[in-house]
Amino acid sequence: MTAIAPHPTPGSALEWDYAPAPESAAIGRIRDRYRMYLDGDFVDGQGDDLTSVNPATEEPLATVSTASAADVDRAVTAARRAYEGPWSAMPAAERGKYLFRIARGIAERARELAVVETLDNGKPIKESRDVDVPTASAHFFYHAGWADKLAHAGLGPAPRPLGVVGQVIPWNFPLLMAAWKIAPALAAGNTVVLKPAETTPLTALVLAEILADAGLPDGVVNILPGAGDVGQALVRHPGIDKVAFTGSTEVGRQIQSALAGTGRALTLELGGKAANIVFDDAPLDQAVEGIVNGIFFNQGHVCCAGSRLLVQESVADEVLDKLRLRISTLRLGDPMDKNTDVGAVNSAEQLQRITELSATGDLEGAQRWTSPCPLPDRGYFFPPTVFSGVTQSMRIARDEIFGPVLSVLTFRTPDEAVAKANNTPYGLSAGVWTEKGSRILGMASALRAGVVWANTFNRFDPTAAFGGYRESGFGREGGRAGLAAYLRSDEGAQA
Amino acid sequence: MDTARPQGGAAALAEPGAGPDATTPALPAGTAGTAGGLQQRPAPSPGLRTDAELSDATRDDSSLRRFLRGLPGIDPVGLEQRAAGLATRSIKKNSKLQAIDLAISMVDLTTLEGADTPGKVRSLAAKARRPDPAQPGVPSVAAVCVYPDLVAVAAEQLAGSGVGVASVATAFPSGRAALAVKLADVRSAVDAGATEIDMVIDRGAFLAGRFGEVFDQIVAVRQACAGRRLKVILETGELGTYDNVRRAAWLALLAGGDFVKTSTGKVSPAATLPVTQVLLQAVADWHARTGEYRAVKPAGGIRTTKDAVRHLVAVNEVAGPAWLDPYLFRFGASSLLNDLLLQRRTQREGHYSGPDYVTVD
């Protein structure tokens, strides 16, 4: 008989709370008032000023001049003049050099942009610093190189630009979405009128300064802040050759409908309700990381968020236990604190939507678990939330919540996982976690989604096409496939 | 024998828990770990392996192999990404001071050189007791770690200080010796007054898939330790993959190791953040299944305060705050202590310090 000393239980350990590590707001050089960028000048628009609010404090950040329908008209005219003038006359390689300059300009003002983004949007500074701003710069750098290589875009030997492009972007990645839109449009030789989101116009206007400093010819890019009416005026403007929109499926439908019969080109990047599928042979600890990243990155304000966790029943309890423990370590609070993992919801309106949709989860019988993290006294915050016992028919399994709310469903077999994953009108992204290679590739092919992350989640790169199936939209952004959204093929009289 | 938790400075940070059962009888030598040991494995100790799957895991060689191979895999990229993410935590001001003192109290101050002498060990022991005599309130380190033949010197120097005496053993660092030799090595260290034993596993046997043999050796060494806390060095740098690190960690935990320890310090890579994270996850999972707290010791390559703080962040967020305790987490290091002391001065004095303000030992 061996009698080995039992392992004793330790006493209470150190209470170690990380001291606040705030980034300096002064680095953002926020001004009291921002003006729109039209035909190379910063000018006051004829619309009513809007006030951009810091969602973490509910305090006004800056006033921003907005555009009227007449301003949209002026901007489209300026963009047309630039398109027919200097921009089309310029050798492609020179056009590319402007984009390289812009990429560098963003990198040089990276810290400032990150601060402005975090103050305006509410996302944690570590995300704007490590993801939004560097990826925005990378998008310009990548597309810069395409400008003189469009013959290799897969659209025939001499594809042509479309002309003047109207672009409307959302508030979840304000600078990054501007870069996703502007960079390929310019590389392909188009000119641009862009409307940033009503609640997050600031980084786009700092980007406008970078464009101006880069010496970009007047009118090549015009940035008009404003609300939905400005967006409507822009996408319906007869002087626009192509519309690119990122936002909700509802608005996407309206735009597609409005453009019916006009012959204008359109690409849409819309909503999603991605399944993140965890098999019993998954690398569970990394899967838990991927689930957390999938739904809590950017407060869940991500169209490709992994908002539906599909976990194989045999490991569901283990995964949920690990998941709750892991989520409990997420630090919610001041977005400017470098240690904050979950920042502020972008607006009071969005907070209300998240609150209301989550409430349907309770009503429909799902079990709510809320992270025990303390909530700040002010600002728009929603704690990381997990609903288990969710079924396909519940609203929280079907509607895009666009917040830090995860719905957990279970499955028994791969077929069931595929059937449930695809059982949505959306089709933007999906995740698969398994160590079995053949299953990864089989699942990747069976899932009706434009992006499939296997054993990872929420990876983005300018070289990799991104975009949806079905009601998540059409057209791609990034990679060679993304260029097709801004070029006209030179071939096929019967096309 | 003194197997209790380290005292002194560490006590200022955390209350000691209950020590091991002092009435545990010492084991007769050579009663376990012989060939075929797994077939005659004794019943688990009370409190240990309450989980049915865990008790089944050690029934025989093939169940052990099945269990270890059935552990969830580790995706290296995801693991390293989490480690890199944790490394971006910004630990400032008071939380940094706390971390520095905690890290000091967790150091196993180590000298493992062929050139070690009693004089060197004596000066190390003095440093261990009072790392920075000029500064008030600096905790003493957790233990001094030496070769078995110098344990007596260390034990004498540290008597009554609360600083532990750790000894490497089992033909450290390679572990290439007969089991009888390894056990004799352990017993000589125990007899000379070691309070903690740092053993190495047989990596050859592990890599050849002879998990039962490795298990038996750990059990045998644990018995030879006669109640001293046992650190099981996995030598992760020789195991090749994170999956293997996880399997070896579970093997050590199943065999009753008190600590899972990364490295001897003689092989590169040694303690990296991702490897430490795998071990922290293993003890956290072990705790979730058994309710027992086991400890982790990264060793080798942790030289700076920044490295140490990053490890503490991982301790805090991967294993949990309960592990922020020198009883459950150690740094095997030699040069780390001086950097911690330097940074401590910088934090307290508000200006950068210089290397000559802390002692060279």
Next chain:
Amino acid sequence: MSQQRLPVAKTYKLFVGGAFPRSESGRTYPVRGPGGEFLANVARASRKDARDAVVAARKAFRGWAGTTAYNRGQVVYRIAEMLEGRRAQFVDLLVTGDGADPAAAGAAVDAAVDRIVHFAGWTDKLAAVWGSANPVAGPYFSFSVPEPTGVVAALAPPDDALLGLVSVVAPIIASGNTVVVLAAPDHPLPAIALAEVLATSDLPGGVVNILTGDPAEIAPHLAAHGDVDALDLTGAGAELRADLERAAAGTVKRVHVPTGSDWTAPPGTARLRAFLEVKTVWHPTGAVSLTGGGGY
């Protein structure tokens, strides 16, 4: 007096799921030749026939999309073989139905055969030409592959009953989609004859479904149908086109509106690309050892 043999006239039906059903509505309409002479009664498909065709197309989609590109190429090529074998029949149909002169009709049939052969050769090139390995800035293997969109509803051009129809259908199925195509309302006979070609080729039932009738009546139901993924509006007039595009917006369908209509021109790739989705797949790579990062 010798008795002249009375030819056996054909009953022209729909082509749905590999079978030739009548319209569930029981409706037909007369088709007349260029001189106004009666040629045949043709099924006038209803909303429900369109629904059945979509069901058949959806059912066939998974298998057709999942078949190897090589196999799909062979199946499409086999269609060309069967069409070539019935050259005389199609020439006759174009002459009597459209009033084409025999030489032009022959050229049109030949061009239709060649068009099918052209697209048969595309099936196993699509992924190489529009797919990519993406050199992402991180330890991941990322690749993008084109995949078929799904069920496409197409309106065949009204004026070129065979070559136009083939030019619309071939690229849709070559890329792995299935199709419900509305034949040219005034010249439906070649379309049904083509259905006979398809039925005797190796094409699985439901991959191509051909409806005859009034596009203005049926197309809106297809454009609004929740299980139709895309529209090819080649045969839609300007007014119908706008209505159908609006209906398509309800479920965010992909809509292809051609810019030209010269069926004798080289086909280009726009029609192939119109109903392809690009899927990007990511997987971690590189770290095979504890030293981390990078590959070997």
